[in-house]
Amino acid sequence: MSGWKSFSKNNSRRKKRQQRRRFLKLLQSVKVWQLSLILLIFVMLAAIFLRLNNIGMIDRRIDLIEADKTGEISQIKEAALSLQNYVVRHMNTATGRVALQTLYDQEMEAALAAAKPPEISEELYNIAQDECRPVLRTGNVESWMDCIAEKSGIEYFDSDQIRTILPDAFYIEFISPVLSFDAAGITVIICFLIGFIIIFRIISVLILRIILKIRYKIDE
Secondary structure, three states: OHHHHHHHHHHHHHHHHHHHHHHHHHHHHOOHHHHHHHHHHHHHHHHHHHHHHHHHHHHHHHHHHHHHHHOOHHHHHHHHHHHHHHHOOOOOOOOOOEEOHHHHHHHHHHHHHHHOOOOOOHHHHHHHHHHOHHHHHOOOHHHHHHHHHHHHOOOOOOHHHOOOOOHHHHEEOOOOOOOOOOHHHHHHHHHHHHHHHHHHHHHHHHHHHHHHHHHHHHHO
8 A cells, every 4th residue: 555655656756757847838838039029129129119119209399389489378378288288198108398388488577577667768778678688588577677777777676566586487399108009118218028038038038947957856
């Protein structure tokens, strides 16, 4: 009876060892270089799709900048909405800070116009305004007001009429998702899956080889 148990036990070990070897052969049949080649192809595709996403964002960001130059609120809103809808659906499309410079200039001009003395010459005021326009890029209402006052000889402005203009209110910025389910996102997911399979295949083969060597020594 003990002989039969020993035979049965050895037979069971042999079958398990054969199963491991078959699984090892199956893993080894999937060549790492083949998987690596497939991974390289999908990495290149992902790079292309990510670049196309970024180009699509740049085109829409340019449309927004051009719409801002018109000074038309409706066109700016339409372009901003188009940019936002595109960014939230595509990865690698973060816009960075987009300045609505024309809107900002208009608000600055309106604020200063409301504060200027009524007796000032419009011609002299307009000349001073044009000469001081670069200040709009870096200053606020007060700094532009000081520049125009110096250029046109205005002794005072009605400070009660000056509206505070916040430059940060004239920037638009949209953040893209980490992963999107478009062509770029799908190829990125596939890249990660193939990379995981390659790592799993290498580790599994090494572990099985170690197990088979240990088992083989034990059986001996």
